[in-house]
Amino acid sequence: MELSRQVGRPENDLVILAEGNTSARCGDRFWVKASGKRLHEIHVGGFVEVWLQPVLDLFDQQLEDAAVKQALQAARVDPDQPLMPSIETFMHADLLSLPEVEVVIHTHPTILNGLLTVQGAEEWASWRLFPDEVVLCGPATCWVPYADPGMPLSRAIRTSVRQFIAERGEVPKVLWLANHGLITLGRNGPEAWSATWMAVKAARILAGALATGRPPARLTDEEIDRIHTRPDEHYRQRLLWETQSNISTPST
Numbered sequence: 001m002e003l004s005r006q007v008g009r010p011e012n013d014l015v016i017l018a019e020g021n022t023s024a025r026c027g028d029r030f031w032v033k034a035s036g037k038r039l040h041e042i043h044v045g046g047f048v049e050v051w052l053q054p055v056l057d058l059f060d061q062q063l064e065d066a067a068v069k070q071a072l073q074a075a076r077v078d079p080d081q082p083l084m085p086s087i088e089t090f091m092h093a094d095l096l097s098l099p100e101v102e103v104v105i106h107t108h109p110t111i112l113n114g115l116l117t118v119q120g121a122e123e124w125a126s127w128r129l130f131p132d133e134v135v136l137c138g139p140a141t142c143w144v145p146y147a148d149p150g151m152p153l154s155r156a157i158r159t160s161v162r163q164f165i166a167e168r169g170e171v172p173k174v175l176w177l178a179n180h181g182l183i184t185l186g187r188n189g190p191e192a193w194s195a196t197w198m199a200v201k202a203a204r205i206l207a208g209a210l211a212t213g214r215p216p217a218r219l220t221d222e223e224i225d226r227i228h229t230r231p232d233e234h235y236r237q238r239l240l241w242e243t244q245s246n247i248s249t250p251s252t
């Protein structure tokens with residue numbers, strides 16, 4: 001929960017008002033932000049506990065909006081819970097069903113969203129400009145073309161993530177949603193939070209580099225690969241998370 005408040009803090013410029021959402025898996029169920037709740041002031045009652053499988057089953061059905069809402073309501077662990085899960089519950093369920101993904105953070109960082117509205121931004125998803133970007137955000141970012149929020153976006157994310165895994169043989173740590181925002185995935189809260197924070201820093205660096213009008217010198221595939229597979233970088237990655245061990249997941 002502290003992690004969610006941190007994500008929502010105005011000075012972090014990741015979300016405003018009720019933007020953004022977080023989730024954490026807990027076995028065959030997960031906690032997700034309730035619709036309309038503001039992350040910076042959220043408390044335990046601002047999350048809804050939802051069964052994972054019934055939400056995943058909705059991907060295979062063509063339902064009208066009203067039926068989707070009803071199915072979401074029915075997927076709540078506590079049927080008397082007055083709050084509705086976020087409209088983005090589908091994408092959270094899908095991402096939380098990936099191997100080694102326990103926490104999902106979705107935000108709309110201003111600096112990154114500026115870049116994600118530029119034509120051809122997809123090209124930058126495979127760029128890495130500095131070593132810590134590789135360590136915390138992985139060797140590349142998963143690009144997701146624009147789709148309406150809700151089920152259409154969740155389906156687009158599913159398609160892009162499957163393609164990323166097929167091409168690279170690993171689950172992405174960072175996703176860019178065209179004209180929309182950022183998603184980071186982690187085995188725990190600190191890992192997902194570190195990826196968010198580093199992805200935002202990387203966006204600032206990319207924007208700064210592009211502003212010079214000269215082509216940025218990106219790391220080569222060999223350089224990226226070397227950092228990504230170096231054992232001491234994995235050690236450093238763990239140390240970076242551990243410095244943030246005071247941040248807990250949304251379910252705690």
Ligand SMILES: [Zn+2]
Nearest residue numbers: 020106180181
């Ligand atoms: Zn969003």
